[in-house]
Amino acid sequence: MTHLLQRKSLPVLLAAIAIMAAGCGSNGASNGGNASGNAGDAGNNASGGNAATANGGGDAGTAAWTGTIDMYAQAYTPNAKNITGIKSDQHQLRAIADEYEKAHPGIKINFIDEEFKDYNQTVRVKAAAGELFDVFWAQWADLNGTYPKGIAEDLTSYFGQPNPYIPDKATWQDAMNTTVVSETAAPDGKHYNINGDYVAxxxxxxxxxxxxxxxxxxxxxxxxxxxxxxxxxxxxxxxxxxxxxxxxxxxxxxxxxxxxxxxxxxxxxxxxxxxxxxxxxxxxxxxxxxxxxxxxxxxxxxxxxxxxxxxxxxxxxxxxxxxxxxxxxxxxxxxxxxxxxxxxxxxxxxxxxxxxxxxxxxxxxxxxxxxxxxxxxxxxxGGPNAAFQFSVATPEADKSMKEPGKKEAVIDWLRYLGTPQRVEQVVNENGTFVPHWPDTKPNDSMKDLASQSTKELKAIMVxxxxxxxxxxxxxxxxxxxxxxxxxxxxxxxxxxxxxxxxxxxxxxxxxxxxxx
The missing domain is CATH 3.40.190.10 (Periplasmic binding protein-like II)
Incomplete structure (x- = not known):
């Protein structure tokens, strides 16, 4: 395990987890594995409880679009039967999706329960065919340099807008970890995913x-x-x-x-x-x-x-x-x-x-x-290279995103999921990583590790x-x-x-x- 968390080469810290935790994939799954390591039952004590009904509505476009949003949630895939190395009894993300569906009739959230031998190649092939998942897991460094340009929506403007599901913050970004947002930005300053957990x-x-x-x-x-x-x-x-x-x-x-x-x-x-x-x-x-x-x-x-x-x-x-x-x-x-x-x-x-x-x-x-x-x-x-890294596919990478109103609906779902309470629920239930947003708390056994997510990503090694x-x-x-x-x-x-x-x-x- 001599790899370095690097900003321009493929982050490979989680490959160490594969070696040490028997069943966890590279980058957590850069090569298609799972970022969860040997997931046990620890961490089912998220303080947030069940996701609350949304405060406020989502984008206006969601009312005009109905259909199914496909999401690959990597190590947080709920009730997984086909992905080895992660907890098969995770349910928080499914519960959150159920509540979202209840509040947004006509929209369904479908979680992809599939294991990929080479996840990077899968992303490239699906994106080239216009069949990428609506919401997909991706390492921030891959999005910034390894993957083909134009497969993930630029979320920068959304970060700067209010999130209707976080009424006490002026913008969505105000609820996020400032250090992580800054350090994971692309060279041009853009943001292509939301990042909610940390390898510590x-x-x-x-x-x-x-x-x-x-x-x-x-x-x-x-x-x-x-x-x-x-x-x-x-x-x-x-x-x-x-x-x-x-x-x-x-x-x-x-x-x-x-x-x-x-x-x-x-x-x-x-x-x-x-x-x-x-x-x-x-x-x-x-x-x-x-x-x-x-x-x-x-x-x-x-x-x-x-x-x-x-x-x-x-x-x-x-x-x-x-x-x-x-x-x-x-x-x-x-x-x-x-x-x-x-x-x-x-x-x-x-x-x-x-x-x-x-x-x-x-x-x-x-x-x-x-x-x-x-x-x-x-x-x-460590670093912000775990499993809570979600992107929205562009119409070029996902043909279904050309449907009028679908992009707005998918962004609204991501906003609903991307709140401190729900980040904490999902991350702590899995128990493998640390939630790093300011208004989140990690499981008791890792409370002292949370401070690591405020450090600059300036690691040196040979x-x-x-x-x-x-x-x-x-x-x-x-x-x-x-x-x-x-x-x-x-x-x-x-x-x-x-x-x-x-x-x-x-x-x-x-x-x-x-x-x-």
């Missing part, structure tokens, strides 16, 4: 074991995290047991250490985000490589933590041993486990008896390292400039943390891997990096 990662912990070790509250700083692990050890409790995923943990540190250089690193190709080209150029210039002390400077700091771990999985491939490590935690054998927002569902599926808590990756201080910039990088691994770089870095990382390699030798190995990656990138792409 955090340290999950066994509150019962913490109590046994005399730890009264979750760690809030790096020093407190190290101290808590030592207290757990002293009490005869295994603090942590998992493979140190280089692809994930490097983002927390590098995003902090290099925060002032983000615009430089991401700016070589003059496009948003850190691309493989940006990475290759930064390596070749000695910025993202061992010539810069920040690049390896976090390894000894992180080793402070892993020195308190059970060593079984330190040199293992996270994709291979991840499930075993998670099972150790769910069985109550270890006190802390770093994972994604799908873990509470895993815990519910496993029938855990202990009280589950979570806390964000701590913000580092100058006492921890002089290399910190003080940036809160707790959200560097591993995408060649096919083998991530694997090489993971291998050296594990050997160093386990004590089988000195920092000096590890640094030499890392530099060798970086040099090979740059050489491969230049050859494969016939690119002269010196021009940047």
């Amino acid at each position: 990662t955090a340290f999950f912990y066994n509150k019962d074991l913490f109590a046994q070790a005399g730890i009264a509250q979750a760690p809030a700083t790096w020093a407190e995290l190290i101290d808590a692990c030592k207290k757990l050890q002293a009490a005869g409790i295994v603090a942590m047991s998992q493979a140190p995923d280089f692809g994930w943990f490097q983002r927390h540190f590098l995003t902090d250490f290099y925060s002032k250089d983000f615009d430089t690193i991401a700016g070589y190709d003059k496009a948003p985000g850190v691309s493989s080209l940006d990475e290759a150029v930064a390596i070749s210039k000695g910025l993202l490589d061992t010539k810069d002390p920040r690049f390896m400077g976090w390894w000894p700091i992180f080793k402070q933590l892993t020195d308190t771990w059970k060593p079984d999985y330190l040199t293992g491939d996270p994709a291979v041993v991840g499930t075993n490590a998670r099972n150790d935690f769910l069985a109550g054998k270890t006190a802390i486990f770093y994972d994604g927002s799908w873990l509470p569902n895993n815990a519910a599926d496993a029938g855990v008896k202990f009280a589950l808590g979570s806390f964000n990756f701590p913000t580092l201080s100058s006492a921890d390292t002089p290399m910190t910039t003080g940036v809160d990088a707790s959200g560097a691994v 591993g995408n400039s060649s096919a083998n770089l991530g694997k090489d870095l993971q291998r050296t990382f594990g050997l160093y943390l386990s004590g089988n390699l000195s920092l000096e030798k590890a640094t030499a190995n890392v530099q060798k891997a970086l040099d090979a990656a740059v050489k491969e990138y230049k050859t494969k792409n016939d690119t002269d990096l010196s021009q940047y």
